[in-house]
Structure formats: C-alpha cells, structure tokens
Amino acid sequence: MKVTIEHLTKRFDSMTAVNNFTMTFEDGKLIALLGPSGCGKSTLLNMLSGILPVTEGKIYFDEEDVTDMPPQDRGVGLVFQNYALYPHMSVLENIAFPLEIKKVDKKEREEKALEMAKLVHVDQLLDRKPKQLSGGQQQRVAIARALIKQPRLLLLDEPLSNLDARLRLEMREEIRRIQLETGVTTIFVTHDQEEAMSISDKIVLMKDGLLQQEDGPQELYDDPSNLFVANFLGNPPINNLNGYIKDGYFVLDDDSGKIKINNPNAKDGQKAVMGIRAESVMISQDEDHDFEAIVKQRYTMGKEELAFLNIGNQTIRVYLSSDYVVKEGEKVFLKLRNKGIFLFDDESGERI
Amino acid sequence: MSAPKKHRENINTGNYIFNKKGEPLIYLIPFAIGLLIFTVYPIINVIIMSFKEGYRLSGSFNGWGIGNYTHVLGDENFISAIKNTFIYVFTVVPISTILSVIVANLLNQKIKGMALFQTAYFLPMVTSSIAVGISWRYMFNLQFGVINWALGLFNIGPIDWLGATAGEAPWNIFVIVIFGIWNMMPFTIILLLSGLQNIDPMYYTAAKVDGANSWKIFKRITVPLLAPTIFLTMIVNMISAFKVYNEVIPFWSGKAGVLGNNLYTMVYWIKETFYSKLRLGYAASASIILFCIILLFTLVQKWIQKKTDY
16 A cells, blocks of 8 residues: 655644655555654654644545544554563464454454464464563564554554564564565664665655655665765764865865865855765775875775775775775875765755 | 681671571561561460360360350351351452442543542541441431432432331441442552553553454453452452451441341451450450451462463
C-alpha cells in the first residue's frame, strides 16, 4: 500500500514536533525515519499509526483519507520499542491476540499464529512466556503479532535499540528478510544511520521536526542537500573545513591553505564549509594536484591507510591507498575525487 | 599479606560472640526479645491452655485432654458463629474485591476533581469503624433510615434490617456484610490502585491498536496483570474478615444480633467466652480452631496465587 502525507504537522503546545511534511512512501518498500533523538520521527510514526492525533495536514493510505481514523481501523501493525508483549500470555496467545479481538475462532487463529511464528522463526517457543525469551526472540514475537492481521502497513518504533550489538546486526537482516517475504510496506524509526543505510530502500532524514532530505541511502550519501545530512551519514564522519571562495579556490579562514575547486555555483567571497568524505582524497604523484597537506599521523589498516592531514591549520581524516607509503611530517600533493566533495553555504548550511 | 591475616585471627580468638557467626545475633536480640514475649509466648500459651481441661481464671485445672475442643465444637452458639463467619468471609471478601477492582479502575482515569473522589473513597480508612457503625445503625433504621428510604424509591421494602419478627432476624447478617464491604474497600482500593499504576500503559496502547474495546482490555489485559495484587488483597482481607468482630458491635448495642445470640462470629464468641464467662480453656481452643481455618485458607490461596505468577 502506498502512503501519502500532505502538509502533515504536529504541535505540542508551543513545540512543533513535525513541521509540514509532504511525501509519498511507495508500496512494498522498507522506509527508515532517521534523525537524532527529539527530531520528531517517533511522532510521525505515531501519527501514521493513529495513536497521536494530527494537528494539521492529511494522511492517505492509497487513495483513502485516514487522517481521523482510529488506529484499529487503519489496518496497521505496530511494533513497540519495548515490544509490549503481554507478560501473562504465551508466545502463541500473544501472536494470536489481534485475531482473538477480531473473534476469529480458536483453531483458525492458532493455525495463523503458527504460520506467523514460522515466518519469524519462533515456532519452537510457542508455549513460553515473554519473560523466558531473549530480546531478539521477543522482537520476533512482536513482529509476528503485528503481522498476523495482515496489515496494510507495518510500523516499527526503534526496533533494534533494545538489543545488544550482535543481535542488532542479526535482527536488522531479519527485518529485511521478513519485509521482503511478506512484501508489506514497512516504516521504521531509528537514530542509527548505519542501520538505516544498510537495510532500507528509502531514508527520510529529519531534524527538529523539519524534513532534511528523503532519498535512497546511496543517493543521500552521495548527494546530501545540506551540511546536516552530510554530517549525519557516513562512518567515519565527513571532514568539515571552514573558509571562503576565491578565484576558483576554497581558502581556509586564516588563509593558511587552499583547495582547488570546480564548482560553477560558488561565488567569489562567499563564506562556505567544505565537506570531504574520508575516501574522497587520493595522493597525486605529479604536479597536477588540488591541494597540498602535511601528514600529521598515519595508521596502517590493512588494505588502506588512515591518515590525519594538516591543511594549513585545519586537520582532516582520510583513507589513502597504501600503494604510496607516506611518512609522518612529509608534505604530500593530493587530488580530490569526483564523489564525496561538497560545498555548503556557511550561514544556511545549504549545498552550493 | 601478614597484617590482614593477623587481624582475622584476632577476631576468631576473641570473644566467641563477636565472631562472624555470632555477630548478627547481637543485632537481632532486641527485636527477638520483643517477639518472644509478645508473640511466641502467647501463641504457645494459648496452645497449652487449649488442652487444659476445666481451666478458668481462678486457676482450676482438671488435667490434660481435648475436652475443650469437643465441648467447643458441640456448642450450638459456636457452630452458629462458624457459620456466620463463613457467610461473612465468603460474601464480603469477593464482593469487596470485585467492587474495589472496578472502583480502582475508575479512580485510575484522569478526570477533573479526581482528588475529591479519592478522598471520598478512602474516608472509611481514617474513621473508627465503631463510630461510623453507629451512624450506619441509623441508616439501617426501619422507619427513618436512609437505606429503606432509598429502597422505597424503587418500591422495595421497608426492610427490618436490625430487628426481628417472630423470633427470626434474617436481615441482621446483611447489615454486617454490607457494613463490612464498605469498611474493607478503601484499603483494597489503595493497594489495587498502586498495582494499576504499575501496569505499563503501552500494553493498553498495543491492545487498542489491535482493536480491543475497553471491556476486552479490562478483561484480557488489566485484570490478568493486576492478578498478583488482587490475590495479595484477597489474602490480607480474608484473614481480617475471619476475625470479624468490630462490625457486629455498633448495631445491637454490643449484642450478637438483635436476639442476642443470632449473630455470633467466631471472635465474638471467643471474646464472650473469655471475658464474660471466663472459660479460658474453651476460648483458647476456639482460637486455635480459628487459627487453623485461617491457615488452611491462606495456604490454598497461596497455592492458587503461585499458578498466576508469570
């Protein structure tokens, strides 16, 4: 099912948690709502589920206006951050509970529950109580419970935040697998950019209730629309240099160094921030280079080298190919690759 | 290395009561003495008394035996006391529990003026049951009582709650049952309310998203999650209900019912036998019987409670 939201806004007293969102979530896709805590991503999710009323704007499931529809009529499956499994019910009863509410007869709902349990691989644990399950197993049961009603839309609120690092990797693959197997449109909330990048078809990146950018993970990484997006995605984080534009060069604030740029939009004298991804710099053997730097420190990491380079008085962290071994204190000539180099306006943070 | 070892030897070779085993004992002694004098000794003494035949305050003593028990169990008034106590316990405890669950659930909502309601419901707890019982006595009055007036609005009654006709007083037991329910509810509500507040609201949200209505949520989520607290209050209330006595006193000026013998409860009978008739042996054996009944029911409840643990 396709989800469309138009000018969606949520205000709590004076605070605007979600500010004027308009977008479409395509059918059958896995979409991540990503952002730092307090950015409004859970609020957006809760409005989609119907738990929170909308202040302004509209929500459409396909062509149907569901803005004022109560949660139980929307056909959404919801997985809570703490799973919210009923502690007094067995795994089977938990999974079958939504059907029990719908007054499906016992035999049929247990069959369905078993089917769901098999899908999420908990069919060996049907008689256990939630307390006797690990975090990952509880998560699986919660997903099965959300899926048993055959929802039009599956919503997961921080599905991985309560798991340890190893389970987190495992469960994120599982969420992807289950989503692909069922083909249900899925929206999940996360503050972990790696999680969002690795499994989603599309990322909605938010900050302070404002939409920053929405696109595929790779597109977002390669083509950030502003400084926040560039900084939020990627590990190690992108390098930021402060300076201004002059005669086709990016000049550092204190004039201690400069980098040749090729950006027709950059205006002379404009204050700017230059973003350089760690993998976007290479050593140049000849005179054809974009900038020069002094190697401050270097660490060998197998196939590549992590180097800290001083450009004037500012430092950047980059990966260098280990073909050419640099020494600490050495002066090197460097070229910029075509990808992963961005200029942002110093004031607005918008991409130049 | 050697210094700590030496220190330890000192402790072990010193006064033995200060070694590791004896030390906690010292801290326990003040409390243990009180416990021995005021709890353990009286219990043992009552057990001993209950086997002393013909035992009275004057010190008369006809030897050991179970004569007290056979006498007590043959006493018509005591048998009626057991019957009345059981009727009281098995009406007051379930009804007050059910009503308290409902009221606690209502008090757990966010409504304006809730503090007023909460105060009203907890009022019986801070009042003396004897004093309030006297005003209840007027409420139960045949001609002027507010209860008969209210029933009259529905064309019921008037009911002679406190009185007797032709040597029968069938309504007397209802008086102490109704008063007992009213008396028991506040404490139960407080405990249940704290139990309700410990239930994570996310379970309600989850059930709501699944389409459960309030009755279904109450039945399938609230009550099962509250079950441990419900059992706790039932055990505590059952123990106190078996000891019903205060509730009888205000209505018939201290008599056991309007006829003077139609509303004995076990504790009433024990008190009368002990203080008025000074038959210490009978009173002691009746106390032991009461103790055994309470113990038995508490164990049964504990056993059921274990099954609801999750």
